Amino acid sequence: MFILGVILFLLGFFLHITILTIIGVILLVIGAVLFLLGAVGRPVAGRRHYW
Numbered sequence: 823m824f825i826l827g828v829i830l831f832l833l834g835f836f837l838h839i840t841i842l843t844i845i846g847v848i849l850l851v852i853g854a855v856l857f858l859l860g861a862v863g864r865p866v867a868g869r870r871h872y873w
Contacts, residue, residue: 823849823852823853823856824849824850824853824854824857825853826848826849827848827849827852827853828846830833830843830846830849830851831843831846831850832846834846
């Protein structure tokens with residue numbers, strides 16, 4: 823999810839498509855939060871690791 827967020831953010835930024843930029847930022851934030859929760863060992867949605 824994090825990588826998809828980066829790709830959409832960059833596409834939206836370089837192509838000047840606002841909705842792609844917004845969706846990219848949202849996916850970046852969600853992906854970062856899920857990654858951090860999984861990295862500290864906290865179960866995410868019932869799973870010990872998120873990937």
